[in-house]
Amino acid sequence: RKEVEQDPGPFNVPEGATVAFNCTYSNSASQSFFWYRQDCRKEPKLLMSVYSSGNEDGRFTAQLNRASQYISLLIRDSKLSDSATYLCVVKRRVGGSYIPTFGRGTSLIVHP
Amino acid sequence: NAGVTQTPKFQVLKTGQSMTLQCAQDMNHEYMSWYRQDPGMGLRLIHYSVGAGITDQGEVPNGYNVSRSTTEDFPLRLLSAAPSQTSVYFCASSLRDRGSTGELFFGEGSRLTVL
Numbered sequence: 001r002k003e004v005e006q007d008p009g010p011f012n013v014p015e016g017a018t019v020a021f022n023c024t025y026s027n028s029a030s031q032s033f034f035w036y037r038q039d040c041r042k043e044p045k046l047l048m049s050v051y052s053s054g055n056e057d058g059r060f061t062a063q064l065n066r067a068s069q070y071i072s073l074l075i076r077d078s079k080l081s082d083s084a085t086y087l088c089v090v091k092r093r094v095g096g097s098y099i100p101t102f103g104r105g106t107s108l109i110v111h112p
Numbered sequence: 113n114a115g116v117t118q119t120p121k122f123q124v125l126k127t128g129q130s131m132t133l134q135c136a137q138d139m140n141h142e143y144m145s146w147y148r149q150d151p152g153m154g155l156r157l158i159h160y161s162v163g164a165g166i167t168d169q170g171e172v173p174n175g176y177n178v179s180r181s182t183t184e185d186f187p188l189r190l191l192s193a194a195p196s197q198t199s200v201y202f203c204a205s206s207l208r209d210r211g212s213t214g215e216l217f218f219g220e221g222s223r224l225t226v227l
Contacts, residue, residue, distance in 0.1 A: 101157070
C-alpha cells in the first residue's frame with residue numbers, strides 16, 4: 001500500500017462549483033501535512049499547510065483527521081485558473097530530518 | 113532572487129551514457145533533494161541531503177549518485193543511463209531548521225529522455 005493515497009481523478013467541474021479532495025496516509029507517525037499545486041509541465045508549489053484545527057485561505061479550506069489518517073482540501077467557487085493537479089504531501093521524521101512523501105496527485109479541470 | 117536553478121532543462125541520452133543534472137539554490141537552505149516524476153507515479157524521492165557533506169537515499173536511489181560539497185549545490189549523477197530513467201527530474205530545497213513545517217521550493221524541472 002502506498003504511503004500517501006489520492007484519487008487521481010480527473011474531477012471535472014463547472015466554474016463556481018465546490019469540489020473536495022481527500023488524501024489518506026498510512027504512517028501514523030506522520031508529523032505534518034500540506035497541499036501543493038502543480039500546473040501542467042511546471043514545478044509543484046505550496047498551496048497551504050494543513051493544521052490539526054483546520055485552516056482556511058480564501059476559497060480554500062484544509063482539514064486534518066488524525067484518527068482516520070486523512071486530510072482534505074475544499075475549493076469553493078471554483079475558477080478556471082484552479083485547473084491543476086493537487087498534490088497531498090505528508091512529512092514524517094527520519095532520524096533528525098523530516099522527509100516529505102508525495103501522493104500521486106488529483107487532477108482538477110474547471111470548465112466554463 | 114533566483115531560488116532553485118536546475119540545468120539542463122532538456123536532455124536526450126543514449127543507453128549507457130552518463131550525465132550530471134545540476135541543482136543550485138541561493139536561499140541558504142540546508143535541506144536539498146531530488147525527485148523523479150513519472151506519469152501516474154507522482155513524485156518519488158531519489159536522494160536527499162540535510163547539509164554539506166551529508167547525503168542519504170530516498171525511495172528510488174538505484175542508478176543515481178549525489179554529493180553535497182557546498183550548501184548551494186546538489187548535483188545528481190546518472191552513472192549509466194537506462195530507458196527506465198526517462199523521466200522529469202525535480203530538485204527541491206527547504207530550510208532544515210523549520211523542521212516539519214518547512215516549505216519545499218522546487219526548480220523548474222529537467223526532462224530527460226534515454227533512448
